[in-house]
Amino acid sequence: MKHKVISFANQKGGVGKTTTCINLAGALSHTGKSILLIDMDYQSNLTLGVGIEPETVERGMGELLLFGDVSFRDIILKSSISDADIAPGTMSLSKVDINIASRRERHSILHDKLIEVKDKYDYVFIDCPPAFNLLTINALSASDGVLIPVQCYPYSLSGLNTLLEIIEDIRYAYNFDLEIVGIIPTAYDTNTRISGEVLNELHRRYGGKVYETVIKKSVKVAEAPIHQKPIVDYAPWHPVARAYTELAREFLKREGERVYKV
Template identity: 45%
Template sequence: MTKVIAITNQKGGVGKTTTSVNLAAALAKMKYKILLIDMDPQANATQGIGINRDYIELSTYHVLTGEVGLEKVIQHSYIENLDVAPGEIDLAGIDLELAHVKQGREVRLKQALDKVKDYYDYVFIDCPPALGLLNTNALTSCDTVLIPVQCEYYALEGLTQLLNTIKLTQNHFNKKLSIEGLLLTMLDQRTNLGLEVSQEVRKYFKEKVYKTVIPRNIKLSEAPSAGICIFDYDSSSVGAQAYKELAKEVLSRNG
């Protein structure tokens, strides 16, 4: 049974794409069949897995406009078992592009994904840092939501809005939608603030928060510029070890 997980938080810079790429890569290296769908106009997940976003002919944009099916967009990445549906800058205009569509624009990704998802064990959707049609399509398509939360002062800011969006999606498009988990990211253990925020998030969300915490790590920041995942950039780094542990935790939660 395929599990579809959207990785989202409308707050930018919290580690969504880093998590999407490296969690997908970790599971692919464990021999699971993985599809990574890039719904962000910046297409950083696409670039971060070694696909040049400047030379993409077909992307998730063309799926949402109804020009092609998802199977026409999917590419093999350099990592065995990891396929990518690339994103591109044109996604930024999708709300305007589909403004005239009165019915079904929120379920276009779901309809396309339903035709191919059975080939995969896990599908991860990398969402943009904004609430709009791209995120609605992602939330309508997925089983659960993984929310990266940066260990900083404004960590909980915007979470209420995101949770409301999830509830609205449940009510209107996807009754079974639930929270997969909250992932604490960019923790600097040298600061009291990071530890305080970590405790605060765990206090509110309890067992929904992963035990694994992603630390601040320069190697995680450098890997995307090389177009490779953290395991191929520096497998001994604390960042690589953290994402390997997260992959194990995701597997254990999904039995």
């Protein structure tokens, strides 16, 4: 395993960060991997997506980042994915940026608190908000790798170079271990030419960083909030569920892990 703590990041909104995080975790849990999911977005879509109503959460990631005496052990809950726990998102995450801005350790709060629990899991997946703020900086400072979902839509590539530059800046400023794990093409629409063009351009620009597995656009994915679990669990027979299983297989292969059964 090359990367243990992995952020799902892209400053563009609605590109599939949360969806990829939930479904890759779901598919990996079927191979026996244990995962800690961390929701860094006050929208709390990851939390909801794995069966926890954010309104019912008393202490979550917001409190963990704001208060010195709150630890991961106080906030971690069981998720709807077998073998995956969740450090839930809460509305208070929206207050974190302004409250920690003047602290000296503002970029490393997550990193420091994660040390206590990360060895209990095979992987730790951090779902980032669609912004470059201190939440994303905390996530990237705590990570060994970044997975970047990109929708195969027009204009999806604009901003990608900036994202890679910022990741490079964070590497030099805070975390020299940070690597790009891969770029995952999502929402590929077989009915439009533009999806194929975007995919070709991704391969031309970023070569081997781009995953071979492509997640197609499917209404089955958009149904996920109703089910509050990964598609590999609520519709395992569906082609898009099989694509996530394939994504997990490619992920493990790239991580240098033996793939016995996915």
